[in-house]
Amino acid sequence: MPLWHIYHPVDTYTEQDKQDFAADITEIYTRFGLPAFYVIVQFHEMPGTSVFVGGKPSGDTVRVVVKHLARHLDDAGRRKRMTEHLDGVMRPYTHDRDLHMEFHVEDTPRDQWMIAGLWPPDEGSDAEKAWAQANRAMPY
Template sequence: MPLWHVYHPPGAYTPGQKQQLSTDITQFYTSFGLPPFYVMVLFHGVAADSFHVGGEPNGAAVRIVVEHIARHTEDPRLRKRTREALATLLAPHTAERGLYCEFHIDETPRDLWMIDGLTPPPPGSDAEQQWARDNRPTPY
């Protein structure tokens, strides 16, 4: 599962802009075969007096924490491509709107993850493909 925490100034995103960003994020991951329901995006509005960059309040900053669980990248070239692809995905939602943006990706061990009491199926397996088609977890 990729879990995205998007920390942003209040009012930085309309409901429609939040929907578009979460759709873009979901499409990124489903293009690699992940079930859509694996992708979660949480928006956290943070007032400028509670969002400091370099020791100063900042009302135009976005900080994103991405947690990857379903897939991990060990190859440095793939990690770089992933980082660059996510920067490209984010640009229309951040930099191109005049928002300062920083993000990082954490990789949580897959064996510490469950969905509705089920251990997710192995990557690329028939069961995972079935989950993607059904867009929900089912026993396998």
């Protein structure tokens, strides 16, 4: 599952912005066969007095933490392309709005992840395809 934590100043995003941003993020992963319900996006509003960059208050900073559990890329070139792609997806919601943004991606081992008490099916398996079609976890 990809889990995205988006820390942003209060009132940076409208409800529609959040829906659009989350839909754009979800599309990244469903394009590669992941079930849509794997993708979780959490928006965290941060008061301007709670974010400091270089020791100084910052009211225009967006910090994104992306945690990947379902897929990992072992090749450095592919990781770089993926990171650049993620930056491009975030651009309309950050750079293009003159917000200071940075992000990083963490990989969590698959054997430390469960959904609804179930181990996720193997990548590309019939069970994973069934989960994607049903858009929910179910015994397999």
